[in-house]
Amino acid sequence: MTDTTTQPIPSSKPRNLFQQLELDTRLLGMIGAFIILCIAFNVLTDGRFLTPRNIFNLTIQTVSVAIMATGMVFVIVTRHIDLSVGALLATTSAVMAMVQTEVLPQTLGMGLNHPATWAITIVVGLAVGTLVGAFHGWMVGYLAIPAFIVTLGGFLVWRNVAWYLTDGQTIGPLDGNFLMFGGTNGTLGTTWSWIIGIVATVLALLTLWNARRAKAGHGFPVKPIWAEVTFSLVISGTILGFIWILNSYNIPSRRLARMFEARGETMPEGLVVGYGLPLSVFILIAVAVVMTVVARRTRFGRYIFATGGNPDAAELSGINTRMLTVKIFALMGFLCALSAVVASARLANHSNDLGTLDELRVIAAAVIGGTALSGGIGTIYGAILGALIMQALQSGMAMVGVDAPFQNIVVGSVLVLAVLIDIIYRKRLGAK
Amino acid sequence: MTKSPKELRAEGATPLVEMDDISISFGGIKAVDSVSVDLQPGEVVGLLGHNGAGKSTLIKILSGAYQKDSGEIRIDGKPVEITNPRDARSHNIETIYQTLALADNLDAASNLFLGRELVTPTGLVDDSAMEAECRKIFKQLNPNFQKFNEPVSALSGGQRQSVAIARAVYFNARILIMDEPTAALGPHETQMVAELIQQLKAQGIGIFLIDHDVHAVMELCDRASVMKNGQLVGTVDIEDVTDDDLLSMIILGKKPGEAAA
Ligand SMILES: Nc1ncnc2c1ncn2[C@@H]1O[C@H](COP(=O)(O)OP(=O)(O)OP(=O)(O)O)[C@@H](O)[C@H]1O
Ligand SMILES: [Mg+2]
Numbered sequence: 015m016t017d018t019t020t021q022p023i024p025s026s027k028p029r030n031l032f033q034q035l036e037l038d039t040r041l042l043g044m045i046g047a048f049i050i051l052c053i054a055f056n057v058l059t060d061g062r063f064l065t066p067r068n069i070f071n072l073t074i075q076t077v078s079v080a081i082m083a084t085g086m087v088f089v090i091v092t093r094h095i096d097l098s099v100g101a102l103l104a105t106t107s108a109v110m111a112m113v114q115t116e117v118l119p120q121t122l123g124m125g126l127n128h129p130a131t132w133a134i135t136i137v138v139g140l141a142v143g144t145l146v147g148a149f150h151g152w153m154v155g156y157l158a159i160p161a162f163i164v165t166l167g168g169f170l171v172w173r174n175v176a177w178y179l180t181d182g183q184t185i186g187p188l189d190g191n192f193l194m195f196g197g198t199n200g201t202l203g204t205t206w207s208w209i210i211g212i213v214a215t216v217l218a219l220l221t222l223w224n225a226r227r228a229k230a231g232h233g234f235p236v237k238p239i240w241a242e243v244t245f246s247l248v249i250s251g252t253i254l255g256f257i258w259i260l261n262s263y264n265i266p267s268r269r270l271a272r273m274f275e276a277r278g279e280t281m282p283e284g285l286v287v288g289y290g291l292p293l294s295v296f297i298l299i300a301v302a303v304v305m306t307v308v309a310r311r312t313r314f315g316r317y318i319f320a321t322g323g324n325p326d327a328a329e330l331s332g333i334n335t336r337m338l339t340v341k342i343f344a345l346m347g348f349l350c351a352l353s354a355v356v357a358s359a360r361l362a363n364h365s366n367d368l369g370t371l372d373e374l375r376v377i378a379a380a381v382i383g384g385t386a387l388s389g390g391i392g393t394i395y396g397a398i399l400g401a402l403i404m405q406a407l408q409s410g411m412a413m414v415g416v417d418a419p420f421q422n423i424v425v426g427s428v429l430v431l432a433v434l435i436d437i438i439y440r441k442r443l444g445a446k
Numbered sequence: 447m448t449k450s451p452k453e454l455r456a457e458g459a460t461p462l463v464e465m466d467d468i469s470i471s472f473g474g475i476k477a478v479d480s481v482s483v484d485l486q487p488g489e490v491v492g493l494l495g496h497n498g499a500g501k502s503t504l505i506k507i508l509s510g511a512y513q514k515d516s517g518e519i520r521i522d523g524k525p526v527e528i529t530n531p532r533d534a535r536s537h538n539i540e541t542i543y544q545t546l547a548l549a550d551n552l553d554a555a556s557n558l559f560l561g562r563e564l565v566t567p568t569g570l571v572d573d574s575a576m577e578a579e580c581r582k583i584f585k586q587l588n589p590n591f592q593k594f595n596e597p598v599s600a601l602s603g604g605q606r607q608s609v610a611i612a613r614a615v616y617f618n619a620r621i622l623i624m625d626e627p628t629a630a631l632g633p634h635e636t637q638m639v640a641e642l643i644q645q646l647k648a649q650g651i652g653i654f655l656i657d658h659d660v661h662a663v664m665e666l667c668d669r670a671s672v673m674k675n676g677q678l679v680g681t682v683d684i685e686d687v688t689d690d691d692l693l694s695m696i697i698l699g700k701k702p703g704e705a706a707a
Contacts, residue, residue: 018456064656076695105518141662165598201692227575228682229574231574232574232575232577232578233572234577234578303641307570310571311570311571312569312570312571313563313571314558316556316563317561318572319551320549320552320556320560322551323549323550323551323552324547324548324549324550324551326545326547326548327546327547327548327557327560328549328560329511329531330509330511330531330541330547331531331560331561332531332535332562333531333560333561334532334562390550390551391551404485423618
């Protein structure tokens with residue numbers, strides 16, 4: 015090439031403030047909508063909505079759908095769909111219920127509440143979920159049956175396999191240790207919650223700092239330092255504030271007294287103990303972090319987005335898109351099983367209708383969270399926020415006393431409206 | 447450079463690539479019918495023909511996008527099986543597709559390294575390093591290009607084409623396939639691609655160049671193979687023919703000097 019007039023890396027082009035700060039305006043819009051929603055419900059319920067107790071409940075109710083929604087992002091990004099997640103959740107839950115109440119204690123003679131029961135149960139459940147998911151993915155990827163059909167079939171099959179496994183009966187009570195994953199039965203307590211909050215904050219700040227250093231190392235433009243500091247403060251504040259709220263929801267004294275009795279001790283007079291971070295929420299946070307890293311920083315994630323953007327280009331670039339499909343659905347199945355642990359532990363038993371309509375909630379969460387059904391676009395945090403918005407809407411309306419049919423009418427309308435707003439937003443942006 | 451491609455051919459040296467008696471049909475239609483072409487190191491062979499003649503289909507067999515029905519592909523004289531794009535890449539065959547084959551939702555660097563990402567020691571995708579490499583190569587290829595942090599859907603047709611070209615030349619190809627690489631380029635950028643082809647040729651890379659512009663083919667190629675309706679009309683030495691000879695081969699489907707049938 016003759017034309018080698020060297021140019022400095024662009025700094026000439028005027029960038030507006032939003033671009034400079036690399037803010038995700040769509041995310042900001044969603045957070046704004048969520049905050050308005052919460053404040054509105056709080057006013058309508060005379061301050062009952064934004065109490066530590068309600069926030070605690072809201073988060074543990076969101077976990078199951080949110081975990082599956084992160085997997086649904088990958089499925090939808092690659093232009094597929096999974097209609098079977100609720101049914102698969104039921105099947106894996108049924109398998110785990112049978113393993114922990116029948117197979118291990120009776121058939122294998124380990125007895126009730128054996129310390130290894132919960133671990134074996136969960137391993138079996140996760141394996142079943144992963145295998146079923148991989149099987150779906152194989153049919154989609156290698157047999158080229160549309161995912162809509164495979165998972166529509168799966169929806170009927172797995173809902174009824176669950177029924178068959180349990181004879182349609184509610185199975186319970188579940189293993190005592192297993193119940194720890196359900197929410198109120200398994201919280202980390204205030205001290206550990208603070209420790210985790212602080213560790214998370216430090217890790218988040220380190221990640222931010224490392225990203226900035228990597229960019230600066232190559233001479234790329236970086237955000238102004240004041241913006242970086244503000245952002246860091248917002249992140250730290252959010253994490254620690256969240257922990258603080260969960261820690262200030264105190265275990266009711268009657269319940270606390272029973273816990274002491276169970277250990278054969280008496281409760282000291284006037285003792286107050288906070289719940290802290292529920293184990294299930296901790297699992298969701300771990301899933302969110304891992305899935306975000308997978309999406310952004312691994313080859314697997316990069317190939318998911320490339321395939322969603324242009325499947326032919328991905329194939330021509332040497333990506334094995336069929337195997338990729340198997341892996342994506344296997345991951346989805348794994349996450350369904352993980353959700354099944356949380357969902358059945360929260361209810362303390364496996365019921366035949368567990369996970370009913372979850373497929374729609376999960377898809378709605380991913381879509382409200384900005385995942386485009388045309389493929390190639392979607393974020394993990396968006397899907398989780400989507401799940402949170404839907405749950406807030408549902409429980410808020412229940413608290414206000416909106417009739418059940420109206421609740422679903424509103425949720426359905428919000429889904430359509432959210433997608434419309436998204437379409438308008440993307441048009442404005444000039445992207446497709 | 448030791449010997450020119452022409453001298454090599456005269457000596458009967460083993461070609462870099464031989465596509466021998468290749469056929470493929472789509473639902474009964476023979477898109478490529480017993481076509482043989484070959485390529486020496488440092489040689490540019492033009493592929494010409496009307497729309498639908500079968501040029502893209504032929505080279506897609508070499509790049510692993512399609513599977514041939516019959517025929518043989520040899521690299522350095524050794525028969526090879528190319529059943530997917532990964533096989534082609536492992537033989538250092540790089541392709542610029544007519545359709546460009548870019549993931550529109552990813553940025554230039556992600557597309558450049560798609561399938562061959564640079565990773566950090568921990569095995570995570572290293573976006574900063576890839577962007578830095580991408581900026582380096584664009585400094586040569588298209589110095590005005592600035593949109594490194596936008597998805598390629600936001601780029602102009604020519605800019606997208608530069609991304610596809612950058613991807614093909616970055617990874618030390620031995621065999622380069624360019625399917626209408628300048629279709630969307632302005633005159634200046636077309637000139638830069640012409641210079642790039644000369645440069646790559648001098649490095650001993652063999653290039654198949656599909657182009658509808660007969661003048662460009664006359665200027666850049668050593669030989670030209672003309673196709674019509676899936677069949678090879680003939681392969682000629684550029685030095686032995688004129689623009690008009692090539693045109694009549696494309697339109698009439700006859701080699702110069704051959705009597706009209
Ligand atoms: N995937 C396919 N399925 C069916 N027919 C195909 C397919 N790909 C190509 N063809 C047919 O094969 C023939 C050759 O097509 P090809 O794309 O190779 O032409 P081309 O010479 O590259 O033309 P152009 O100059 O327009 O790019 C055409 O008749 C086309 O319709
Ligand atoms: Mg073509």
